[in-house]
Amino acid sequence: MEQPCSQKPVPKLDQLKAVEAAAAPPPLQPRTMQLGVWQVHYIEQRWHELRQDIQNALSTIKPLTRDLYTLSPILFPLFCLALFAWHTKTVLTWFVFNRILFWVEAGIKDGKFELGTIAFYLVLRATLTAAYGALQHWVPNAEDVVSSRIIDHFEDMLFKWKAKADTRTLEKNPKVAALSGGDIWTAYRSVIDGCGRFVALVVQVLCARTYFSSRREATLYTLLFLVKPAVDIFWRRASLWRKSWVAVSTDADYNRMSALRRIGTRACLKQENIANGRTEYLAREYRAASQRFHQNNVSVSHPDVQYLRKEPFSTIVLAELLGEIHLVYFLIAALRNPARFSLSKLVMLEDNGETIFYQCRLLADLVDQLRELGHVKQIYELEEVREALPDGTVDYPTDSESVGMGLAMRNVSFSYARNETEKTSVDPVLKDISFSITPGQLVVVVGANGSGKSTLVKLLTRMYDCTSGTVLVDGRDVRDYKKDGLHEVTALLPQDANLYPGLSIAENIGIGDPRPEAVADRRRIREAARLGGVAEFVEQRCVGGETDDGAAYERIVDPIVPKHWGCKCDNSAPVCGLCKIYEPEDEGLSGGQLQRLAASRLFMRLASGKIKLLIADEPSAALDPEAERNLFESLIRQREGKTMIFVTHRFGHLTKCADWILCMKDGRLIEMGTHEQLMGKQEGEYATMYNTQATAFD
Numbered sequence: 001m002e003q004p005c006s007q008k009p010v011p012k013l014d015q016l017k018a019v020e021a022a023a024a025p026p027p028l029q030p031r032t033m034q035l036g037v038w039q040v041h042y043i044e045q046r047w048h049e050l051r052q053d054i055q056n057a058l059s060t061i062k063p064l065t066r067d068l069y070t071l072s073p074i075l076f077p078l079f080c081l082a083l084f085a086w087h088t089k090t091v092l093t094w095f096v097f098n099r100i101l102f103w104v105e106a107g108i109k110d111g112k113f114e115l116g117t118i119a120f121y122l123v124l125r126a127t128l129t130a131a132y133g134a135l136q137h138w139v140p141n142a143e144d145v146v147s148s149r150i151i152d153h154f155e156d157m158l159f160k161w162k163a164k165a166d167t168r169t170l171e172k173n174p175k176v177a178a179l180s181g182g183d184i185w186t187a188y189r190s191v192i193d194g195c196g197r198f199v200a201l202v203v204q205v206l207c208a209r210t211y212f213s214s215r216r217e218a219t220l221y222t223l224l225f226l227v228k229p230a231v232d233i234f235w236r237r238a239s240l241w242r243k244s245w246v247a248v249s250t251d252a253d254y255n256r257m258s259a260l261r262r263i264g265t266r267a268c269l270k271q272e273n274i275a276n277g278r279t280e281y282l283a284r285e286y287r288a289a290s291q292r293f294h295q296n297n298v299s300v301s302h303p304d305v306q307y308l309r310k311e312p313f314s315t316i317v318l319a320e321l322l323g324e325i326h327l328v329y330f331l332i333a334a335l336r337n338p339a340r341f342s343l344s345k346l347v348m349l350e351d352n353g354e355t356i357f358y359q360c361r362l363l364a365d366l367v368d369q370l371r372e373l374g375h376v377k378q379i380y381e382l383e384e385v386r387e388a389l390p391d392g393t394v395d396y397p398t399d400s401e402s403v404g405m406g407l408a409m410r411n412v413s414f415s416y417a418r419n420e421t422e423k424t425s426v427d428p429v430l431k432d433i434s435f436s437i438t439p440g441q442l443v444v445v446v447g448a449n450g451s452g453k454s455t456l457v458k459l460l461t462r463m464y465d466c467t468s469g470t471v472l473v474d475g476r477d478v479r480d481y482k483k484d485g486l487h488e489v490t491a492l493l494p495q496d497a498n499l500y501p502g503l504s505i506a507e508n509i510g511i512g513d514p515r516p517e518a519v520a521d522r523r524r525i526r527e528a529a530r531l532g533g534v535a536e537f538v539e540q541r542c543v544g545g546e547t548d549d550g551a552a553y554e555r556i557v558d559p560i561v562p563k564h565w566g567c568k569c570d571n572s573a574p575v576c577g578l579c580k581i582y583e584p585e586d587e588g589l590s591g592g593q594l595q596r597l598a599a600s601r602l603f604m605r606l607a608s609g610k611i612k613l614l615i616a617d618e619p620s621a622a623l624d625p626e627a628e629r630n631l632f633e634s635l636i637r638q639r640e641g642k643t644m645i646f647v648t649h650r651f652g653h654l655t656k657c658a659d660w661i662l663c664m665k666d667g668r669l670i671e672m673g674t675h676e677q678l679m680g681k682q683e684g685e686y687a688t689m690y691n692t693q694a695t696a697f698d
């Protein structure tokens with residue numbers, strides 16, 4: 001079939017790998033050094049990486065600037081100009097002050113003051129002060145407006161991408177997964193700052209040149225001013241932050257102190273520690289570890305502080321002396337020709353040297369800022385990020401006559417390795433699994449912890465693709481189907497019952513069928529709440545037992561209240577009371593209540609009428625026996641037209657009525673059959689687990 005011309009031909013996987021391998025720089029071995037308790041592992045910045053980062057930054061600046069301009073065509077350019085102007089504050093006020101000093105000195109020397117000129121500079125200085133005052137007020141206000149528009153825009157873009165990306169794609173693209181609108185603004189903002197500093201440096205050099213009698217002298221002094229920053233950047237020890245580094249404590253006593261501090265102060269361990277009388281022991285052990293640690297006199301200061309402290313004494317002294325070279329040259333020249341000596345020039349040289357040094361130092365950070373900007377380049381590559389699980393092309397049939405979904409695995413193995421090179425080193429979690437489930441069957445998966453039950457579910461719902469073998473849906477490779485179509489007919493109750501924080505109870509249930517009209521349908525939501533067993537708990541929460549449970553359904557259980565932390569009191573011992581503001585009054589949900597809520601969401605989903613496959617991964621682990629029985633009975637009543645798979649550790653009613661039981665052990669499917677067949681196997685895994693549970697009730 002001919003390809004539509006808008007579609008690029010998709011390169012083959014081995015071609016892509018070859019290109020990636022050719023482009024990848026050789027891996028660098030981290031170096032190691034010991035700084036006090038810290039063992040620091042670091043990798044020196046490599047020039048080709050730096051060049052790549054800067055190229056990335058430069059290619060990001062253009063589209064980013066265009067987008068920012070489109071979002072805020074007036075305020076954004078004004079804000080940039082104002083920021084540039086703001087950076088010239090120190091330079092221009094310093095320059096005007098020096099001119100005043102110069103004319104006053106000339107007046108003292110000549111016995112005649114140029115009052116007009118002095119007044120001009122005084123007025124200029126006052127005008128500059130007022131203008132910079134106005135900027136100081138305007139810039140943060142403008143930034144507030146500009147940045148929130150920009151952050152919202154990129155958050156929106158990222159949200160759409162992240163919400164849609166599956167787990168595997170997020171795992172393979174951690175940088176994009178961690179990106180936020182705030183990061184993008186911060187990176188761009190620091191580049192504007194860097195450019196502002198560059199403008200200020202140029203202005204400073206130009207202002208300084210007006211002091212010198214000849215171009216030659218001006219050039220010579222400009223070079224001398226640059227000696228100190230050059231020495232600082234290229235010769236002196238740069239902060240650890242210029243490298244990639246990680247520091248871990250290797251001191252056993254210091255590590256033990258940290259662990260004990262955490263154990264002793266953690267709120268969730270308080271009850272256990274106090275009730276079991278462990279606090280004395282913990283305090284004693286802490287004291288002992290602390291004594292041992294202090295005997296060795298090892299520094300715990302921040303690794304960067306210790307690293308800079310290790311710079312040789314001779315380097316520091318020589319670098320500082322080289323920083324004064326412009327003054328030394330001026331004094332020698334003045335001694336040779338005292339008539340050219342001027343106090344205002346001396347002050348200018350001193351100030352100019354220092355300010356140029358600091359401006360250059362800050363400018364050196366521009367490289368880091370550009371690298372940051374290079375890292376946000378992915379915002380323009382979201383569409384190109386390859387989905388880890390490529391979508392299929394076949395629509396899953398939505399005929400209403402269906403009796404459920406047919407599922408099968410053929411020699412399936414799977415490992416959680418994240419990339420091709422890892423694959424060999426990570427043991428598979430599923431090994432050579434084969435089975436078939438015919439449409440409409442009720443299947444129960446059992447097995448010890450870690451045997452691979454949940455992983456099996458993840459493969460059946462295409463959260464991951466198998467490493468080898470095939471997963472079949474209605475006789476066809478699951479990878480052939482469009483993912484959206486498959487997920488539309490699947491209802492999954494995951495192992496961890498989750499609350500959707502910041503949403504009402506009604507929405508937490510309604511989202512099971514995420515069509516807007518369904519989420520707004522309070523009657524259906526109540527019915528789902530009743531089936532899932534959450535209705536009872538919601539009704540208990542009605543104010544004073546009133547009949548109006550509508551309000552209780554609208555209640556937000558785990559409110560998300562964005563806040564900034566500014567109070568000075570310690571979290572564990574509040575004194576100002578401010579920290580308590582906006583703390584949720586709600587007591588939250590117990591594990592069982594949460595599971596009922598998740599089950600209600602599942603019933604909401606089943607009511608959509610589209611579901612052909614229901615998978616429930618340990619839906620009753622936190623339920624009491626009565627709630628468990630009610631849940632299973634309600635679910636089995638909805639069996640018509642659906643294949644049902646339950647993962648469970650509880651044997652009994654469910655396993656007895658299952659068409660198939662799959663029994664897993666160490667990633668293998670070791671037994672398969674009905675309850676009666678499996679119980680007939682003496683010493684069989686299923687029979688052993690069943691009997692172990694049964695004897696507990698004898």
Ligand SMILES: Nc1ncnc2c1ncn2[C@@H]1O[C@H](COP(=O)(O)OP(=O)(O)OP(=O)(O)O)[C@@H](O)[C@H]1O
Nearest residue numbers: 416429447448449450451452453454455456495664
């Ligand atoms: N995201 C993951 N990354 C790496 N390994 C994982 C991941 N999830 C699970 N595993 C590993 O896969 C193995 C099987 O885990 P799985 O959750 O499938 O077992 P399970 O039978 O469902 O266990 P349980 O009964 O405790 O829920 C375990 O060794 C687990 O540590």
